[in-house]
Amino acid sequence: MSAEPGTAAATVSDRWAVDPATIGPGDVLVLRALGLGDALTAVAPLRGVRRMLPGHRIVLAAPAGVGAWLAGLGVVDGVLPVPGLVPLPPTPGGHVAVNLHGRGPLSHELLLASRPERLVGFAAPAAGHDGPPWRPDEHEVHRWCRLVAGAGGPCGPEDLRLRDHRPAPGDAPVLIHPGAASAARRWPAERWREVAADLAADGHRIVVTGSPAEADLAATVVAGIDAAENRCGTLDLDGLARTVGAAAVVLSADTGVAHVATAQAVRSVVLFGPTPPAWWGPAVDPDLHTVLWHGDPAAQAWGDPHADRLDERLAAVTPAEVLAAARAQLGASRT
Incomplete structure (x- = not known):
């Protein structure tokens, strides 16, 4: 986390x-x-x-x-x-x-x-x-x-579940949590920025969260995007949970924030890499959560979630995929 x-x-x-x-x-x-x-x-x-x-x-x-x-x-x-x-x-x-x-x-x-x-x-x-x-x-x-x-x-x-699902209000932001504890599970910041910029162009507010140590990462994601707010390092757990609970959709890698979204029944798009989602993916409300993964479930050969380099399965996830999944969840959140 x-x-x-x-x-x-x-x-x-x-x-x-x-x-x-x-x-x-x-x-x-x-x-x-x-x-x-x-x-x-x-x-x-x-x-x-x-x-x-x-x-x-x-x-x-x-x-x-x-x-x-x-x-x-x-x-x-x-x-x-x-x-x-x-x-x-x-x-x-x-x-x-x-x-x-x-x-x-x-x-x-x-x-x-x-x-x-x-x-x-x-x-x-x-x-x-x-x-x-x-x-x-x-x-x-x-x-x-x-x-x-x-x-x-x-x-x-x-x-x-810590609460039941609630439809998001029309002004609810998109929350992007670009960080992860290891490089293996950290999708490139430039790709997150591309997704954030396109969603901002669609008219969505963007909120970026992370730890104080991830300030540079968050700054890359919000750079030049007027509709993006950087809350990196400003939230304790209660504040983070409230911020997730107020989001229309949460975009993140396989990290703690994804589990907060699952617990609060908030729509999410979760990017998986070294660890298969069959082990750690959302275990409830499948309609609320989109999982993106380019691993082979039959391979039985997974990566190291603690490695110091980007996992090849996570690297294979494209901004276009994340953007499409986010837009689909956003569309569903308004109905």
Whole structure:
């Protein structure tokens, strides 16, 4: 995810932070120590956890800003702030632990060290844990819903939504989020600018978002376009979510903002490269989301999403394709 929470999100984190010394029977400790996009794919299984153990307090071990944002939305009840896959603070034990982070053994071992009464997780013989098998070619949302549903918490892709779809007002802007965490998933800025210029010529306002580190990237996209507004580096998570929610359509690569659009049922066009959309694409409301990908689903040979060079599948996506998909979604948004 490109946009990181700012000061406002840190203040909210203090509000939702849970003292580990209070985690015990009656609590569920869920590990998902990942970024925004990963956190949003976990909304559906987290709702399954709520159904599995109604009345329990759900504490999410996750980065502070993302965790606090989900707590503010009521998806979880509190946050145990952790920056990644690191040892958890000591707890009294007796709680239920749920591993939504990975298949182990390290993530399992970190949760087991918190002395839970029960661990819900995929099978990890190296950690001494028996559970359902991990399927490497499974969609991320379906994978975690399968785990939680099998443990007694029914859930599915429809639980990803944070709100119902709302028709966009006539003056709603097009949101372009050109950044991504790695070069492999970063479509060239000049191509985004071409799309932005053509949509502005159609009469649409353009809003560009990103992190402070992506200021030069955003400046390239909006250069010379009077109808384009650069909000790069100005938004915390709440502000980003509101901006996405107010857009007519969101254009981005396979990154956190795409998952925000899916969660808010906002129309989107998502450009995929090294990772197949069958694993990470929108899992609900297919009419609202257009996926552009030039990979071969039968090839079983994917690229490295963390590589430092543009993936060839993403490079094959043309501005004409993105423009056509955006115009189609914009046309549908007005009806």
